[in-house]
Amino acid sequence: MPTPILPGVAHLDLATGVITEAAEVIERRLSDMPQSYHDQAAVRALLVENPVLYRVYTMPQPGDAGGWFVATSIVGPGRVGTEYFMTKGHSHAQDTAPEVYLTLNGNGMLLMQSRADESVAQWMKPGTIHYISAGWAHRTMNVGSEPLVFFAVWPVDAGHDYETYAERGFAKLILASDDGPRVVDNPKYAKAAAP
């Protein structure tokens, strides 16, 4: 018999994104995802310091029979070359599983990519709500100078596919420039996709 889902409550610090009762806290450092950045010289230089790029706090999931995961992500400010500190990025293994993000603090970009390689980039600012359609991969980056904090809800049976995006990345890169973040083609992606 699956465990029934009981009412749950947790406490979230809206400014920092910390969930006090988090069942799990994931911490990702640069050494966990060196291949995600295109400027490998910049990666090597920063690996000495090996900064924390982001943390994820997940609320205890009160059962195993369906339901939702509830979590916050906190992406630190910083750059690796001209790329911003960002999440690994993934799609949901379950093609019918969407997700909702709500930005609580900071400035970011949410990069999404469909199975047909269409790309959509949305600004994240306090109060923006993002609907990540089922089948769309997603990655967030902090394009500001303070922590980017967002709240996320997604189905417990969604699963995560990281492998597809670990090596060649997404079709688009978001690079820092004097005019702010710029969305450009990822040269590595085009090469990997070529027959």
Ligand code: S6P
């Ligand atoms: C999970 C949801 C977020 C991310 C988190 C870290 O479906 O999209 O909680 O897990 O932002 O990103 P990533 O790509 O390392 O899982």
Ligand code: ZN
């Ligand atoms: Zn997700």
